[in-house]
Amino acid sequence: MDFSLDKKHELARNLFQEFAETEVKPLAQEVDETEQFPQETVNKMGKAGFMGIPVPKEYGGQGCDPLTYVMCVEELSKVCGTTGVIVSAHTSLCIDPIMTYGTEEQKQKYVRPLATGEKLGAFALTEPGAGTDAQGAQTKAVLDGDEWVLNGSKCFITNGKVADVYIVIAITSVTEDKKGRKKKNFSAFIVDKNSPGFSFGTKEKKMGIRGSSTYELIFEDCRIPKENILGPEGKGFPIAMHTLDGGRIGIAAQALGIAEGALDRAIAYTKERKQFGRSIAQQQNTQFKLADMATRIEAAKWLVYKAAMAKATQKVYSVEAAKAKLFAAETAMAVTTQVVQLFGGYGYIREYDVERMMRDAKITEIYEGTSEVQRMVISGALLK
Amino acid sequence: MKIVVCIKQVPDTKGGVKFNPDGTLDRAAMLAIMNPDDKAGLEAALRIKDETGAEVTVVTMGLPKAEDVLREAMAMGADKAILVTDRVLGGADTWATSSTIAGALRNIDYDLIITGRQAIDGDTAQVGPQIAEHLGIPVISYAEDIKVEGDYVIVKRQYEDRYHELKAKMPCLVTALSELNVPRYMTPGGIFDAYDEKEITVWGRKDLKDLSDSDIGLAGSPTKIAKASDKVRKGAGEKVTLDPSESVAYIMGKLKEKHVI
Secondary structure, eight states: OOOOHHHHHHHHHHHHHHHHIIHHHHEEEHHHTTOOHHHHHHHHHHOOOOOOTTTTTHHHHHHHHHHHHHHHHHHHHHHHHHHHHHHHHHIIIIIHHHHHHHOOOHHIIIIIIHHTTTTTTEOOOOOOSSSOGGOOOEEEEEEEEEEEEEEEEEEEEEETTTTTEEEEEEEEEEEETTOEEEEEEEEEEEEEEEEEEEEEEEEEEOOSOTSSOEEEEEEEEEEEGGGGSSSTTTTHHHHHHHHHHHHHHHHHHHHHHHHHHHHHHHHHHHHHEEETEGGGGGSHHHHHHHHHHHHHHHHHHHHHHHHHHHHHHHHHHOOOOOOHHHHHHHHHHHHHHHHHHHHHHHHHHHTHHHHHHHHHHHHTTTTTHHHHHHHHHHHHHHHH | EEEEEEEOOOEEOOOOOOOOOSBBOGGGOOOOEEEEHHHHHHHHHHHHHHHHOOOEEEEEESSSGHHHHHHHHHHTTTTTEEEEOOGGTTTHHHHHHHHHHHHHHSOOOEEEEEESSOOTTTTTOOHHHHHHHHHHHHHEEEEEEEEEEEEEEEEEEEEEEEEEEEEESSEEEEEEOOGOOOOOOHHHHHHHHHTTTTOEEOOOGGOSSSGGGGTTTTOOOOOOOOOOOOOOOOOOOOOOOOOHHHHHHHHHHHHHHHTOO
């Protein structure tokens, strides 16, 4: 068993670090303050190949493994949580299900421009009345001749208004089981931004990841071609759940990056900040906190990397993904809270990055399955 | 068209320079990077490749671990890579290095050779022009712009207060300044290809052409290092905020005080 990265992955990390430091870090504070989607950065990431890292070359991607993709999200998130989630939602939630369930025509038509960064992707499952209980969804799709007609709305959609391609989960039939209980059958669809009847509701004002574009999607007799169903009809729910397994690894990497970024700043700050005539890094309270944070981050890192390796080699990786996301997200929240504490009053001021990092960390415990959902997935497997 | 770019793995001097007790560089204590002038030279070659479909080969001389810098160059887009490494080549100064690299280049076809102006670990700016001398081809140094037109290369050569525009028939050698361009990023897929798909050609002493043993390694190096030191760091200076007329008086006063005027 070898826990070291090979040279190829080390060099990839150097690349992501250099890009993050040069292109992303200088804008992070402004992106947060103005809630502006960093379009220019996304264009640069497209050019640099970051928008299709795990996609095979024949579909316009980079042909790398999930670990490389995870390291990219991690390094971006060290300096800007917003940029991390843009790449994660695009890659894991939009490209991945098309690669996994799409027809050859769908892959050629949609994956290629997504992987090259020419287009941006999003995923829409959550509805106002259906979060953790996804079965509560109301959005419907009915086949009318050669078109599916969608009606309903989706909320909290990352890359909401800026995306070009959306994976939308909608009810296509309702059946009754033997006991007469109604069951909604979902299907997955690929929806183009310019589809008639597709519009956007309000932009959400968020606590963190404020530069990411989070919108409500509205479908009013939205018509899409019949061939835009993704995977078999009625299989939308397992497709969504499998997609979220992959997405959770991306969010786990985002959380890991936020925690690492906060610790880096804490190390630099505590060495410089003087109280009682010496740096606070010389106080045992600081030293023990730094040690605990570093240890926890290391554990989170290997859970995240293990989940990425599982995605590369296993068909099912739900439990690995759930453990990685649960632990990395709670690590990000705990570490950023501690780092703000170490910064004292300055930590509470927006001028310092750690304040933003603490706000950004919180969402990793909520989206793409709350920490409670991750515990349900993990315990469900244990008690099966 | 065939372009050869000579690159060097150097210690990153950004965080300061570390020395061994004997005055030589403590390379193990510093991160290794691609020399910035060489990287700009590589970018210039890759831009010519983008336009004309030229083939770009990178060459380096060094320890086996210098392979890393060749992989990085291939991850940026270089097609081929040659590592010249041999124990007998160790301890080379600029003369022995340029003789050795010329010995390697005699084995391959090229139209244009690009080197960096100078490496940040030695700062001599001698190796590029010396390679051209050994190979008997023209050299244009300090390039801030490189264009190819037919069989000719057109180069803007930088001076402190002006530039010269020179046109030379290829084959020739150009030394590049880091100001020449902003080098592209590697791509993730390029990194994977550089390690999984591409091979590095490794040449030792026996593979070098028309090269005398008296021109290689420590024995072939006429340079004797008396002392090595880090660059002298300038102080932070003095910042004053004054209105324009006060500023003039202040500056004039300072210049007189220092006997500049």
